[in-house]
Amino acid sequence: MGVWLYEEQQYAKQYAQQQLLHPTPPPLANGTTPGASPNAPVPASPTAPVAVSPFDTNTPERLLLLTNANAIYTFTSHGGGLKTVALLHYPQHVSVRWQKTTGSDALATLNTHSVVPTLAILGDARLVGDGNFTLTRTATGGVQAEKSLAGGLRIIKTFELSSNYLVNATVRLENRTSQPLTIPAQEWALGTATPMDVDDNGMVEGAMWYDGTGVQDCAPAWFAGSGFACMRGAPRSEYLAGSNNVYWGSIHNQFFTLIAMPPTNLPAQQILARPVSLPWLATDPAQPAPVGVQTSLIYPGQTITANSGVERSLVLYAGPKEYRGLARIGEDFQNHADLVMNFGTGFAGLFGIGSFFAKALLLGMNWIHDVTNLGYGWTIVLITILLRAIFWPLTAASTRSMKRMQALAPKLKALQEKYKDDVQKLTAKQWELYKENKVSPLSGCLPMLIQMPVFIGFFTMIRSAIELRGAHFLWVSDLSKPDTLFLIPNTSIPFNLLPLLMVAAMIWQAHLQPPSPGMDPGQQKMMRFMPLMLLLFLYNYSSGMALYMTVSTLAGVLQNKLTNIPPAAPVAAPVDTRLTPVSKRQK
Numbered sequence: 351m352g353v354w355l356y357e358e359q360q361y362a363k364q365y366a367q368q369q370l371l372h373p374t375p376p377p378l379a380n381g382t383t384p385g386a387s388p389n390a391p392v393p394a395s396p397t398a399p400v401a402v403s404p405f406d407t408n409t410p411e412r413l414l415l416l417t418n419a420n421a422i423y424t425f426t427s428h429g430g431g432l433k434t435v436a437l438l439h440y441p442q443h444v445s446v447r448w449q450k451t452t453g454s455d456a457l458a459t460l461n462t463h464s465v466v467p468t469l470a471i472l473g474d475a476r477l478v479g480d481g482n483f484t485l486t487r488t489a490t491g492g493v494q495a496e497k498s499l500a501g502g503l504r505i506i507k508t509f510e511l512s513s514n515y516l517v518n519a520t521v522r523l524e525n526r527t528s529q530p531l532t533i534p535a536q537e538w539a540l541g542t543a544t545p546m547d548v549d550d551n552g553m554v555e556g557a558m559w560y561d562g563t564g565v566q567d568c569a570p571a572w573f574a575g576s577g578f579a580c581m582r583g584a585p586r587s588e589y590l591a592g593s594n595n596v597y598w599g600s601i602h603n604q605f606f607t608l609i610a611m612p613p614t615n616l617p618a619q620q621i622l623a624r625p626v627s628l629p630w631l632a633t634d635p636a637q638p639a640p641v642g643v644q645t646s647l648i649y650p651g652q653t654i655t656a657n658s659g660v661e662r663s664l665v666l667y668a669g670p671k672e673y674r675g676l677a678r679i680g681e682d683f684q685n686h687a688d689l690v691m692n693f694g695t696g697f698a699g700l701f702g703i704g705s706f707f708a709k710a711l712l713l714g715m716n717w718i719h720d721v722t723n724l725g726y727g728w729t730i731v732l733i734t735i736l737l738r739a740i741f742w743p744l745t746a747a748s749t750r751s752m753k754r755m756q757a758l759a760p761k762l763k764a765l766q767e768k769y770k771d772d773v774q775k776l777t778a779k780q781w782e783l784y785k786e787n788k789v790s791p792l793s794g795c796l797p798m799l800i801q802m803p804v805f806i807g808f809f810t811m812i813r814s815a816i817e818l819r820g821a822h823f824l825w826v827s828d829l830s831k832p833d834t835l836f837l838i839p840n841t842s843i844p845f846n847l848l849p850l851l852m853v854a855a856m857i858w859q860a861h862l863q864p865p866s867p868g869m870d871p872g873q874q875k876m877m878r879f880m881p882l883m884l885l886l887f888l889y890n891y892s893s894g895m896a897l898y899m900t901v902s903t904l905a906g907v908l909q910n911k912l913t914n915i916p917p918a919a920p921v922a923a924p925v926d927t928r929l930t931p932v933s934k935r936q937k
Contacts, residue, residue: 403465405481430483430495431467435460435668444820464542472537502527515669524659537646543601544642557623557645561594565689570641573625589623605816609667618647707807727823738905829894848896855903856881
């Protein structure tokens with residue numbers, strides 16, 4: 351209660367501080383907020399500033415579209431950059447709670463609703479001007495954006511489409527004067543990370559970059575003031591990385607990403623991220639709107655000699671977080687595909703174990719899917735059974751050992767009564783009994799410890815596997831989301847069937863497992879119902895994970911039934927003559 355009250359006070363302070371740092375822009379003449387969708391509700395207390403266009407929007411915007419087999423690329427004269435990328439093979443909405451639509455609006459679109467296009471140059475007014483470029487088509491089928499600025503600076507950007515969701519881009523800064531021209535540091539906009547819709551998981555949204563030694567990830571929660579554990583700190587208005595070089599930077603949500611890759615010999619100097627409010631995704635005007643992360647690469651200022659120019663090249667990837675496609679981007683990037691998939695961050699990156707298994711399980715799942723031509727639901731069932739078969743010898747040995755331990759329970763209880771006042775002696779006698787019967791009290795934990803990295807890998811893999819997005823299985827319409835059948839009447843609580851089946855199977859398995867010798871009966875009952883705790887963690891998680899856990903548990907029950915349990919070898923209890931009465935006849 352005390353923590354809750356304290357957090358509520360901190361939350362109110364955050365709103366007040368955020369309003370001072372970034373007041374909401376005044377409404378336009380038509381009553382809308384700058385940068386917001388005209389028909390969207392504006393939240394009463396935004397947690398981030400509403401993005402306002404830094405360009406002169408009085409000049410009509412000109413758009414040029416390029417299309418290939420993978421996407422529709424829209425270029426804009428406002429900022430002279432890539433405005434949006436609509437992915438032809440991926441729908442925007444796949445949840446059953448959304449009504450299916452047709453046309454280009456139904457496609458998954460990157461950088462949507464952002465007021466700053468990709469590769470717009472921001473910063474000093476000498477670099478921006480009114481922000482309006484002249485767009486033309488190149489002889490090779492690409493797009494060129496040009497602009498002349500006061501002082502003799504001319505900016506020329508060229509975009510050429512490539513395969514595998516790639517765009518080759520060059521930015522040339524020319525000095526058209528007869529004197530050296532000094533230009534300040536520039537922000538090259540990368541784009542804005544936003545959820546695909548209100549049903550997306552915003553916990554894996556943000557800005558990510560690689561500095562040559564490791565990957566960093568900045569999520570919206572960082573700007574809200576999240577700190578250690580559940581404690582909340584002051585809100586933050588921007589994130590500026592250190593002086594390390596940025597070899598690639600990206601914006602991402604759960605399943606899609608936009609990556610900018612400078613040449614390895616000329617990386618960007620820093621990366622900058624800012625929170626922006628997304629009022630068009632708000633579902634409750636009384637609640638804060640979702641927050642996106644607007645990200646830029648920072649290039650240092652420099653002096654351009656007279657009548658010359660400098661040119662920088664980048665490779666842009668705008669597409670799905672599909673591991674096999676990311677690994678084909680290029681030699682310099684192929685070892686970083688698992689980082690973009692979030693395999694190497696957080697708990698999954700612990701000692702690299704979770705990352706290794708996540709990558710192996712994803713490749714194995716795709717291989718089984720390609721070979722068998724089964725749906726991904728049945729593929730998860732099959733790979734779960736294969737994993738259970740691999741661990742069968744270990745699990746069977748553990749089950750036998752636990753059964754032998756159960757047979758020793760009366761003798762262990764007798765030792766506890768006999769040596770209840772001497773813990774050291776009791777421990778020694780217990781280990782003697784274990785050794786004589788060739789059992790180990792650790793045998794039940796060992797299989798769990800060995801299989802834990804596989805569980806972490808599966809948990810991590812399913813979180814980002816776009817292959818599961820929209821994949822059907824029986825009543826499940828999307829394996830990447832909960833299998834909500836309906837909302838419980840008069841509540842907003844979803845009824846998710848698979849997690850309930852998972853917990854029921856776990857409770858059944860717990861009742862079949864032999865209890866640990868010497869454990870208090872109350873503790874035994876509590877341990878048997880511990881699977882209910884998993885319901886809190888996995889109830890609203892991916893139904894693919896619940897499917898894996900359910901099948902794995904049922905396979906464990908079947909293994910328990912099939913395992914041959916030999917009886918424990920009887921051991922004669924030692925006779926202590928000091929405690930045994932002796933009859934006169936024996937004397």
